[in-house]
Amino acid sequence: KGPLAEAAFQSRASSITLDYKNGELDPDPKELDKIDIEKFGGSGRYVFNSGWLVDASYSQLELDPKSKGADSIDVDVWSIGGGKYLNENTTLVFTYSNIDPDEIDDLDRYEVELQHLCQASWGAVKLNASYGLVDIDDEDDIDIYGLSATYYWNNNLGFGVSYKNDSDVELFDEVETYSVFSEWFITENIAVSAAYVDVEFDDED
Numbered sequence: 001k002g003p004l005a006e007a008a009f010q011s012r013a014s015s016i017t018l019d020y021k022n023g024e025l026d027p028d029p030k031e032l033d034k035i036d037i038e039k040f041g042g043s044g045r046y047v048f049n050s051g052w053l054v055d056a057s058y059s060q061l062e063l064d065p066k067s068k069g070a071d072s073i074d075v076d077v078w079s080i081g082g083g084k085y086l087n088e089n090t091t092l093v094f095t096y097s098n099i100d101p102d103e104i105d106d107l108d109r110y111e112v113e114l115q116h117l118c119q120a121s122w123g124a125v126k127l128n129a130s131y132g133l134v135d136i137d138d139e140d141d142i143d144i145y146g147l148s149a150t151y152y153w154n155n156n157l158g159f160g161v162s163y164k165n166d167s168d169v170e171l172f173d174e175v176e177t178y179s180v181f182s183e184w185f186i187t188e189n190i191a192v193s194a195a196y197v198d199v200e201f202d203d204e205d
Contacts, residue, residue, distance in 0.1 A: 003124050003152040004185040006117055012051070012085060016044045019059070025199065036064040041077075051085035055093065076100045079109075089117040099134075108135040111144065124152040126160075134166075142166055156185040176200045 008015040019042065025035040041059025057079045064072040077100070083093030097109040111132030118125045127149050134142040148162035164177040181195035 003155050005183055012047045014046045018042045034066045038062045053083055055081040074102050091115045105137055126150040158183050
């Protein structure tokens with residue numbers, strides 16, 4: 001038995017997840033408006049006996065700038081992916097996503113992600129590494145890569161950090177996202193989580 005948050009991963013169980021998030025983005029540089037963020041969606045994974053797996057997800061993100069007269073933006077995102085358990089605690093998954101913002105051409109995203117869970121007497125660590133690109137019509141592709149690590153103090157409580165880099169963005173040389181997060185399972189089936197996210201924009205020369 002390991003961390004409850006990784007129960008489905010360890011047991012190779014098929015799963016369905018519902019998700020709701022609400023927060024605020026306070027950009028720097030300051031000329032960008034503060035933005036209220038609301039997100040809801042769902043995802044699922046089906047794992048075959050052979051270790052092959054299929055993922056699918058859908059989410060809707062509402063971005064609501066706080067400046068007077070600014071319109072909110074809805075972004076629909078759906079994805080489908082496939083991959084395999086390379087061993088008992090390691091997966092490699094390829095994912096295709098379609099990102100469809102209001103009144104803007106939709107975007108195609110391609111990503112590969114490696115996940116590994118390491119368990120020891122002092123706890124457990126989940127490691128994630130990913131690389132991908134976003135295909136934009138008539139624009140340069142956006143390269144995306146990220147790393148994250150979650151340390152599980154015990155089976156109920158975990159703390160994590162993550163980093164993501166979006167390079168060659170139209171308005172900036174790159175966008176870097178740092179986050180810290182935690183999750184606590186109150187019971188085997190109920191958990192609460194919290195996260196802090198910092199997004200940094202590097203201006204083009």
